[in-house]
Amino acid sequence: xxxxxxxxxxxxxxxxxxxxxxxxxxxxxxxxxxxxxxxxxxxxxxxxxxxxxxxxxxxxxxxxxxxxxxxxxxxxxxxxxxxxxxxxxxxxxxx
Amino acid sequence: xxxxxxxxxxxxxxxxxxxxxxxxxxxxxxxxxxxxxxxxxxxxxxxxxxxxxxxxxxxxxxxxxxxxxxxxxxxxxxxxxxxxxxxxxxxxxxxxxxxxxxxxxxxxxxxxxxxxxxxxxxxxxxxxxxxxxxxxxxxxxxxxxxxxxxxxxxxxxxxxxxxxxxxxxxxxxxxxxxxxxxxxxxxxxxxxxxxxxxxxxxxxxxxxxxxxxxxxxxxxxxxxxxxxxxxxxxxxxxxxxxxxxxxxxxxxxxxxxxxxxxxxxxxxxxxxxxxxxxxxxxxxxxxxxxxxxxxxxxxxxxxxxxxxxxxxxxxxxxxxxxxxxxxxxxxxxxxxxxxxxxxxxxxxxxxxxxxxxxxxxxxxxxxxxxxxxxxxxxxxxxxxxxxxxxxxxxxxxxxxxxxxxxxxxxxxxxxxxxxxxxxxxxxxxxxxxxxxxxxxxxxxxxxxxxxxxxxxxxxxxxxxxxxxxxxxxxxxxxxxxxxxxxxxxxxxxxxxxxxxxxxxxxxxxxxxxxxx
Numbered sequence: 001x002x003x004x005x006x007x008x009x010x011x012x013x014x015x016x017x018x019x020x021x022x023x024x025x026x027x028x029x030x031x032x033x034x035x036x037x038x039x040x041x042x043x044x045x046x047x048x049x050x051x052x053x054x055x056x057x058x059x060x061x062x063x064x065x066x067x068x069x070x071x072x073x074x075x076x077x078x079x080x081x082x083x084x085x086x087x088x089x090x091x092x093x094x095x
Numbered sequence: 096x097x098x099x100x101x102x103x104x105x106x107x108x109x110x111x112x113x114x115x116x117x118x119x120x121x122x123x124x125x126x127x128x129x130x131x132x133x134x135x136x137x138x139x140x141x142x143x144x145x146x147x148x149x150x151x152x153x154x155x156x157x158x159x160x161x162x163x164x165x166x167x168x169x170x171x172x173x174x175x176x177x178x179x180x181x182x183x184x185x186x187x188x189x190x191x192x193x194x195x196x197x198x199x200x201x202x203x204x205x206x207x208x209x210x211x212x213x214x215x216x217x218x219x220x221x222x223x224x225x226x227x228x229x230x231x232x233x234x235x236x237x238x239x240x241x242x243x244x245x246x247x248x249x250x251x252x253x254x255x256x257x258x259x260x261x262x263x264x265x266x267x268x269x270x271x272x273x274x275x276x277x278x279x280x281x282x283x284x285x286x287x288x289x290x291x292x293x294x295x296x297x298x299x300x301x302x303x304x305x306x307x308x309x310x311x312x313x314x315x316x317x318x319x320x321x322x323x324x325x326x327x328x329x330x331x332x333x334x335x336x337x338x339x340x341x342x343x344x345x346x347x348x349x350x351x352x353x354x355x356x357x358x359x360x361x362x363x364x365x366x367x368x369x370x371x372x373x374x375x376x377x378x379x380x381x382x383x384x385x386x387x388x389x390x391x392x393x394x395x396x397x398x399x400x401x402x403x404x405x406x407x408x409x410x411x412x413x414x415x416x417x418x419x420x421x422x423x424x425x426x427x428x429x430x431x432x433x434x435x436x437x438x439x440x441x442x443x444x445x446x447x448x449x450x451x452x453x454x455x456x457x458x459x460x461x462x463x464x465x466x467x468x469x470x471x472x473x474x475x476x477x478x479x480x481x482x483x484x485x486x487x488x489x490x491x492x493x494x495x496x497x498x499x500x501x502x503x504x505x506x507x508x509x510x511x512x513x514x515x516x517x518x519x520x521x522x523x524x525x526x527x528x529x530x531x532x533x534x535x536x537x538x539x540x541x542x543x544x545x546x547x548x549x550x551x552x553x554x555x556x557x558x559x560x561x562x563x564x565x566x567x568x569x570x571x572x573x574x575x576x577x578x579x580x581x582x583x584x585x586x587x588x589x590x591x592x593x594x595x596x597x598x599x600x601x602x603x604x605x606x607x608x609x610x611x
Binding site for chain 1: 355448467482
């Protein structure tokens with residue numbers, strides 16, 4: 001059973017990844033191969049099997065709703081590629 | 096030959112230390128004993144490692160960078176602490192040089208995860224494991240090379256060059272923690288720290304001939320570890336022997352409120368369970384070792400199989416009972432992993448968007464900025480996995496892929512839990528082959544993925560695993576690793592078995608020629 005064709009342009013856009021045309025082609029082919037291999041999972045009967053999201057015993061780990069110190073402002077900005085007035089700079093979002 | 100200096104870090108003075116040229120070759124226990132007796136100083140030990148790095152890292156490139164001045168300052172501080180009376184009992188790693196994979200936050204040091212996309216990032220805080228190492232007195236230094244964002248099995252995917260296997264520089268060291276394994280094998284550090292998501296500690300340990308331990312999921316806090324796959328990642332040590340691994344595990348383990356997946360399980364004295372035993376190791380009489388029939392299969396190299404068979408006989412001689420078991424869903428592990436891990440990675444790597452940190456390529460609007468930044472900043476393997484992960488989570492495909500993979504994950508986990516009702520631990524090869532040549536598998540991602548077959552299910556099941564040296568291939572001489580898998584929080588039994596085997600063999604004592 002063949003894997004459905006991966007629409008690489010669409011998925012790359014979902015992932016906000018710009019690919020060069022030759023990258024698109026190469027990656028597309030490699031991913032089709034990988035998806036072809038992964039098809040073997042469809043052999044298994046998983047009726048009634050609960051999914052495992054993580055293999056640990058913990059659920060809903062909470063802490064008291066108390067204010068605690070967070071990363072100081074200056075530290076948070078320290079690695080910013082572009083900043084102004086103590087804020088991260090971004091390109092215009094709305095006209 | 097000067098190694099890469101991308102962040103303006105200062106290198107140690109050239110030349111060999113004539114005071115104690117062998118200190119870098121010691122184990123943690125050997126070094127801490129000599130430090131405690133004041134036979135040597137922490138500074139001399141750190142200098143010895145720096146000298147070794149100057150001598151060999153040009154050939155193997157385990158380090159992306161290191162800050163020699165900072166390392167020596169930490170060593171001096173350790174010497175002062177020792178002079179003031181602090182003992183190894185209080186700080187078990189006092190004065191011990193420990194290098195770390197470039198995936199851990201170390202305050203005021205660069206953090207790149209082997210990628211271009213983090214640019215000139217400098218960590219504003221220490222990871223919990225780094226805090227713990229420092230509290231235990233360790234000298235935490237260096238940025239060890241890795242596959243980009245921990246995605247790979249060969250350390251060929253780094254944006255900072257390939258790391259070479261110290262046993263044969265034309266071959267890979269394994270991955271993704273290739274630098275961590277190579278640095279221990281080449282005596283550039285006394286111990287190192289790495290991370291394991293699908294085998295990234297155990298496999299390079301096997302290929303480089305050192306000990307690599309992946310604790311149970313939740314044993315060690317992931318706070319400050321850059322996340323690849325949050326339900327699979329775990330931090331662990333690379334060491335020269337099993338006792339050192341136990342010491343490191345004791346230091347880094349423990350509940351951390353800053354990691355909501357870290358388990359509030361008490362930390363036993365892992366090292367005490369092993370030390371003080373007779374020279375021929377702790378008793379493992381009547382412990383049951385499972386041999387999964389699905390693992391001794393086709394693609395397994397003949398020399399690897401022979402080494403593991405010999406090791407199993409050795410366990411029998413030491414009194415363990417070998418039981419054939421079945422892990423029926425073994426064959427589905429790689430498929431499940433490459434759905435779940437890539438799905439989680441696609442979410443975790445969404446934060447690299449050129450806004451708050453890292454490299455940035457400008458755009459007319461934010462979306463263009465993201466697309467260009469991420470397109471330019473990520474390497475091919477990372478892009479491959481992000482796209483795969485995004486696809487399996489996307490509308491219309493989520494049930495067929497991600498949800499189904501999670502259900503098969505349950506089946507895989509149950510295979511192990513059922514097996515552990517019959518046996519105390521499971522023994523397997525770590526890797527189907529010894530180290531392959533650089534470039535041999537880099538064009539065929541699926542072939543690369545399949546080489547993880549023995550290590551991958553351990554992460555899916557959340558159990559613990561260790562790789563120890565168990566032999567060498569003939570020609571060329573390359574290390575072979577034996578893997579032991581233990582129950583959740585079964586590290587004590589795992590370490591006992593590993594130590595018993597090590598105490599009765601000499602594999603772990605062999606050094607590659609590069610070291611001398």
